[in-house]
Amino acid sequence: MTKITVSAKNLSRRYGARSAVQNIGFELRQGEVLGLLGPNGAGKTTTLQMLAGCLAPSTGSVEICGINLLENPREAKALLGYLPETPPLYRELAVDEYLRLASRLHRIPKNEIADAVDKARQRCGLTEVGKRLIGNLSKGYQQRVGIAQAIVHNPRVVILDEPTVGLDPIQIREIRSLIRELGGEHSVILSTHILPEVESVCDRIQIMHQGKLVFSGDMAALKQTYPDQANLEEVFIQLTKKEGSA
Numbered sequence: 001m002t003k004i005t006v007s008a009k010n011l012s013r014r015y016g017a018r019s020a021v022q023n024i025g026f027e028l029r030q031g032e033v034l035g036l037l038g039p040n041g042a043g044k045t046t047t048l049q050m051l052a053g054c055l056a057p058s059t060g061s062v063e064i065c066g067i068n069l070l071e072n073p074r075e076a077k078a079l080l081g082y083l084p085e086t087p088p089l090y091r092e093l094a095v096d097e098y099l100r101l102a103s104r105l106h107r108i109p110k111n112e113i114a115d116a117v118d119k120a121r122q123r124c125g126l127t128e129v130g131k132r133l134i135g136n137l138s139k140g141y142q143q144r145v146g147i148a149q150a151i152v153h154n155p156r157v158v159i160l161d162e163p164t165v166g167l168d169p170i171q172i173r174e175i176r177s178l179i180r181e182l183g184g185e186h187s188v189i190l191s192t193h194i195l196p197e198v199e200s201v202c203d204r205i206q207i208m209h210q211g212k213l214v215f216s217g218d219m220a221a222l223k224q225t226y227p228d229q230a231n232l233e234e235v236f237i238q239l240t241k242k243e244g245s246a
């Protein structure tokens with residue numbers, strides 16, 4: 001049986017009186033790429049922050065490869081890589097320097113750092129730019145550096161918040177093929193507004209609306225559930241008709 005890498009149960013998050021995420025639950029298996037879709041303010045970033053252990057849920061629990069993220073954050077986070085919506089880059093560092101720093105933060109043993117950096121650079125197409133300052137790279141390359149820091153410790157689960165936002169069509173194609181490749185070895189959860197991205201990259205789709213999951217399944221299930229809708233876009237529009245929440 002394929003291993004479950006992420007298990008989220010009854011996840012909810014309130015900001016004061018505002019309920020950003022309500023009772024979300026799902027499981028992710030090794031090798032799967034899961035796409036989290038939803039209009040602005042649907043709760044995608046809040047959900048990913050809770051899955052990455054950066055934001056405490058108001059209620060509910062998350063397990064990463066069977067380890068409870070709230071009870072054993074250090075062990076669980078060692079199995080996670082996270083690219084937040086704004087990549088956590090130091091513009092004044094060279095790519096190699098930054099990836100070495102990320103390796104140390106991920107507690108990679110000193111004698112394994114050079115190999116880890118080399119592998120992440122190769123996987124993310126950064127071999128030619130190791131000595132360049134991050135601040136001088138194009139947005140697409142900066143995004144690759146953001147993904148490289150998320151995978152440098154070879155985590156079981158990779159969480160990517162809008163990984164292709166603001167990129168040109170060629171960069172988008174490259175990052176998508178990188179995500180597909182990551183999905184072979186790791187489990188990947190990504191959030192996006194871009195519907196073709198989900199169709200081309202993801203094995204499974206979850207659509208969020210006003211903090212709730214309104215669909216969860218693969219493309220075949222989506223077509224079966226909504227036989228009258230021609231494509232994902234029409235299903236998305238039908239499920240998220242009401243205004244998003246600011």
Ligand SMILES: Nc1ncnc2c1ncn2[C@@H]1O[C@H](COP(=O)(O)OP(=O)(O)OP(=O)(O)O)[C@@H](O)[C@H]1O
Pocket residue numbers: 015018019020038039040041042043044045046047245246
């Ligand atoms: N720190 C915060 N304090 C108060 N409200 C917040 C905070 N962070 C998010 N929210 C609210 O929670 C809701 C969900 O926001 P979230 O950023 O998770 O949505 P999203 O689906 O990622 O949106 P987008 O696609 O626009 O990035 C929104 O109504 C937002 O205004």
